[in-house]
Amino acid sequence: MNLDEKIKALQTKLDEQRSKVTGLNTEVRSLVEKAESDDDLAAAKAKRSELDKLNEEIRSGEETMQLYKDAIAGKGKPAQARNKQDGLKEKRDAINAYIRSKGEITDGITMRGKEVVVPDALLRDGIDPKTDGITSPNVQPTIPVAISYNPQRELETVVDLKQFTNVFAATTASGKYPILKNTATVLSSVAELEKNPKLAKPDFTDVSWEVVTYRGAIPLSQESIDDSAIDLISIVSENASRQKLNTTNAAISTVLKTFTAKETASLDDLKQINNVALDPAYARTIVATQSYYNWLDTLKDANGRYLLQDSIISPSGKMLLGMPVLVIADKLLGADGEAHAFLGDIKRATIFANRADITVRWVDNEIYGQYLQVATRFDVKKADEKAGYFLTHTESTTPKN
Known part of the structure; x- marks a missing residue:
């Protein structure tokens, strides 16, 4: 078949x-x-x-x-x-x-x-x-969404520059602060029983300052305070304190930018400023922007070892050539991406006339809420123009071997 x-x-x-x-x-x-x-x-x-x-x-x-x-x-x-x-x-x-x-x-x-x-x-x-x-997406209405009511702080490099300046309590709205100049005068040699020669008089420079008031306030409704899942007043107060810190840092940075400018294209340039240009009597600190710090972090000695070292005595935990290194945001000494730094004695270089630093909170029954007010009154001036230099890093044009 x-x-x-x-x-x-x-x-x-x-x-x-x-x-x-x-x-x-x-x-x-x-x-x-x-x-x-x-x-x-x-x-x-x-x-x-x-x-x-x-x-x-x-x-x-x-x-x-x-x-x-x-x-x-x-x-x-x-x-x-x-x-x-x-x-x-x-x-x-x-x-x-x-x-x-x-x-x-x-x-x-x-x-x-x-x-x-x-x-x-x-x-x-x-x-x-x-x-x-x-x-x-088809069943989105059935999928729960987890919401956190505790805001996460955005991380940012913050250094309080005020603590490194010469801070004094200003008791008036304006005034002058005397700065004793360094002296190079030496004593005269004399024979026995001769009259003492005259000592050179100390040389003072008066730095004029005038307090500026910075302040602000924000109203908080009582309903927002009562109904918030977190301590709202604490969050707002912390934010206000940060604004005051930003204000003082900006003022100090503005003064640091007025010091004699120098360019550093290599490690040798940095050493020349530290060893020769800056008087040995001054203390030394480097206030570096993030971009300048990035260059410092790449510097090596003749044996290929990085020069930037950890330090327990430096406020920032970093030290270069025996100098503490503080890191701030690029925008404080320039623009984003620009490499700038101040090298010198910040305490001798600047004075900070501190008149008032106030944070006040009070209840206002008319709005059924509370007001948070912050105010700071100060002035920052250049004290000793020889106490430091404003540095800008430029890429070296020397060919690498």
Whole structure:
């Protein structure tokens, strides 16, 4: 028997089996509806088993039929793929007919108990997970959002430059501060019992200062204070204190920028200023912007060792060539990305006339809230113009070996 004959015989057998399915379905339903005893239910179950067996035989016969057709096609995997799609279409049509008939038409349907067996490929057919699947945005209303009510402070390099200046308490709105100049005069040599020669008089320079008032206030509603999940007054007070610190730092930085300017393109330039230009009597501190500090951090000695070292005695924890290094933001001595620094004796270089530093909080019944006021009164002046230099780093044009 050739393939065509096998297909014809198998098709006849499948047609006969499919014609029996409808009758068996009717018998099973009738037996179940009329069952009033265990024997009646047993008979219905037996008929159900007969129907399941018949459906299984039909499914097996359909697979064999497909095998025969694939062998005749002889086109390899593409034909198999097309036949697979055809088989899925037949299954889909059979399931649709079963649904529309409310279970009456079971041709081409495989049952497992009371459930219709649907091939996995048919379940996934035509479904694109990227477009048809459920993702987080689709169920956004059901996804909770965690909210933190304790604000995280933004990190920023902050150094209080005021502590390194010559701070004195100003008791008036303006005045003069005497600065004793360094003296180079030496004593005269005299013979025994000769009269003492005159000493050179100390030389003073008066630095004029005039207090400037910086202040501000912010009202806080009592409702915001009561209903806030955190200590709102503490947060606002901390912010106000930071604004005062920014104000004094800006004023001090403005004065530091007025000192004699020098360029440092190499480590030798920095050493020349430290060793020669600046009088040995002055203390030394480097106030460096972030960009200038980055250059300092790359300096090495002849053996390739980095010169910037950790130090427990330096306020910043860093030291270079025996000098403490303080780091501030670029914008305090210039613009972002510009490398500037002050090298010298900050305490001798600047005076800070401190008149008042006030933080006040009071209740105002008219607005049902509280006011927070901050005020600071001070002036910063250059005291000794020889006490330091304003440095700018420029890239060296000397070719590297």
